[in-house]
Amino acid sequence: MFENRVAITTDLWTAGHQKRGYMAVIAHYIDASCNLKSFLMRFVYVPCPHNIEVICEAVHACLVEWHIEKKISTLTLDNCTSNDK
Template sequence: EVIPSKRKLTSKVWLEMKKMRINGEWKAKCNWCHKVLTVGSRNGTKHLRLHLDICTLKKLKTKGGKTLSQSSLKVCAEEDGKVSMESYTFDQDYARVELGNMLVLHDYPLSMVDHVGFRRFVAALQPLFKLHTRNTIRGDIVGRYKMERKKAIEYMSMIQSRVAVTTDMWTSDSQKKGYMAITTHFIDESLRLRNILMRYMFIYVPAPHNAPI
């Protein structure tokens, strides 16, 4: 339940924040970054002014009209030890995709995006990057998987060789749960052996999985 305040607010911070009642408690929501801060008679508005002083989005939008895709300089190290500078534009969507790829590649738990230490680390590297919840990241990963699976099926429908289907068992390091993977194997047009992971099936199977089934 979110109820806006009807009381007349005199502090200048309320020109850039909105006071509202959330679950029975008064909160202040920043108009720039939408961060929610605690409001109360004991707290005053000093901490709200401090937030506005360091609000990254406020600084970006009030200095030259810059946005989340602002251009900056990127430092690149060459193989011979030389350092070069090139223009760089932060892309929120690309960074979000790469976050999902990292979680899948290294089998990291989705809850990692909720960890305070990880959020502080990301903010230190790129304050513009908006970290979403684990459910949003899960949706991104599932959506990407469905898209890649569709492309793989379309590709295999055009090949001339036979396709062998195998299954394999493995256990997630983070969840300690058993999975069965279905993989296709075939010879492509360049006579190279290819394999494509088609599906994961979640099943409860005691580890280890090195014994005959």
């Protein structure tokens, strides 16, 4: 499916007052006809704390599962509160 580079975006959110985190991992790539394609690779539970180590582990597991860890062009993470120190 991925002959060239792949851009990855994520969106992480917490469900209700349970502090249960969920993350969508989405792949974006250009196909052979030069069309932009995007699809949901994985929807995954992310345990607390939602820090950079936990998030990276979840993303890395997805990339390894799809065998694309060496084809990533960009990786965009959206989790503002994890970056607050």
